[in-house]
Amino acid sequence: MHWDRLFEDLEGQLASEWEAERAALDAESERLRIARLELRARLRRLCAFSAEAVVDLANGRRVPVTLRALGADWIAATSRVAEGTQAAASTLLMPAHAIAGITLDHGMILASVEEAAPSDHTLRERMTLGFVLRDLARRRVAVQVSTLTGEDVHGTIDRAAADHLDLAVHEAGDARRASAVQAFRIIPFPRLVAVRTPGTQMP
Template sequence: MRWDRFFEDLEDQLDSEWEAERAALDTEAERLRLARLSLFERLSALADRVDGPVTVDLAGGSSVDGTPIAAGPDWLAVDDGAPRGALLVPLAAVVALGPSHADLLRSARGATPSRLRERMTLGFVLRDLARRRVPVTLHSTDGREYSGTIDRAASDHLDLALHDRGTPRRADLVMGHRLVPFTALAGIRLESPVAFA
């Protein structure tokens, strides 16, 4: 009788040790997964499914509340309910993001963005806006605003033809030009709706 109890105790002890070892391995695997998780993957998860608005704190002290609708490796598009169009935010201008706790935990699972989305850099998106002649308002990190149309977008800067908001980009309506480094951008307000693929 005592031996049966002895072997049962040994089995229980062995089961407990195996459970503890498995839990330690699971914890270490989770730490490694989180160590490899990028902000791009978390933002992609938020853009795929978010339950509430996300606060985006920007360089220069401003904030915007809205729903992430698309993300790229160095940008985030936010629908903040503006009647014009989405706000395109370079990640370099993001100071912090404030999702709900549930969305924060869900984003920690990450998403696997498509290979195409991984190649859609801010320059790529801005070149597409230039090709489509989408009017924009650029918000700089120092609080200035520039309204116009992007004529060209290079690897790290863009050329903006300045004109009044709501007017088309025509030579006789252009009031000047600005060459703007991407690092000076806090946000790009699209002045008309654009679908992000």
């Protein structure tokens, strides 16, 4: 009887030690996974969740948005319009280099670090900023371009090259007609902070 109790105690201790060792290994494995986690993977998860966020831009502005799509070097979001305001919904195309920070609720922070199931990345994730801007130029979409200096310029993108765009400047809401164009601007991509388009259509 005495030996039975002794063996039961030893089995209990051994099981506890195994459980503690397994928990330590799991914790270490999770620390290693987090250490390898890249911002891009978290942004992909946040876009998949259509996370509501406040994005801090490199020019000091903070914009409340719903994160929607991730590209090769950009992220797209729809503006969040406060109830009771007359502002129309719009889409923001933000170069990755222009994002200074993202504020989220705690649940989304935790969801963004969870291990995602392996999946094929979409074609959109291979599209560069220049590719998307060339599409806006082709479709003659009116845009509002925000720059690092804090300036907002309205117009239509005439062309998007390898590292810069040409903008025909005109009043917001005007079509790009020769008589409406006030100036032509060359804007280097590194100076872009956001390109806003009307509506909520994603690139």
